[in-house]
Amino acid sequence: MPSILRCKCIIVGDATVGKSSIAQVFHSDSSHFPKNYTMTQGVEVLVKPVNIPETTDSVEMYIYDSAGKEIFSDLVRRFWDHPSVVIVVYDCTSETSFSSVKKWLERIRLQCPNMQIPGALVANKIDLDQRRVISPKAGKELAQSNKLEYFECSAKEMQNVDTPFFYLANEFHKLYQERVELFNSLT
């Protein structure tokens, strides 16, 4: 019997950067992109299993797609207890959403000081090449200084959306292996 880990994956970032699109494209195996904008109110939860390569284990991703609008910020924080991993999304055509990344990270870290939380920084809407204002270099640097892994994707073109999720599932699985070793060493 394979082991199944459960991973609470929180997606944050400013409103309209494409958090829900990313979550839904990943959840539907790249078959559904929400063409019309619907503002997320509170938190939407999606569940999807991810197989870990070279093992029989899998990680069940509980994706907490959080509202980005400030008006919901108190509400969404109530759903953030014990995050396992985090994805911070920004829109590479919006300077404001990029500078908000820090704010979102601080909020998450406040939830759980002293905890090691694997994270990914995702630049969305890379299909809008003409309007791009945040360079990959700036994104990479921000990710590096905040101990995040950098990814870029386009939910609309269904490009590279899965990678951050696979990366985080693998990191979480690694963390579990490390902890089990620690538990073994205790006795």
Added chain:
Amino acid sequence: MFDVALSSAGAHIALATSSDEKHPPENMIDGKADTFWSTTGMFPQEVVIRFQTMMKITNVHICSYNSKFIIIPVYIDETDSQLQQEEIQLGEKRAYSLRLIIESGYDHFVSLHKVVVSGQAVHQ
């Protein structure tokens, strides 16, 4: 008083919210501290130990790591690389089974090494 939660005393795990086949919940009641049940992510976690018959329980002793709240939430201080020993007095409660809830933890994963339930069978 006996440890009525031992699998050799007829107790078994009725329910557990996590299971990694390498570290199954049965490890908590095998009487050994070097085997453990490992939770596999997210909280709360729960386990139900079913006794062979109705038992009169006086106390519960739990040996765990990283867990924050256990049963009727009891706060446990963080320990460094040391197993936490938790003793819970129950007076004399009659029960068929025992339900442990781990409300939260200091980390993503928690291990429970040993659960000792002192009590004796109730003759009905």
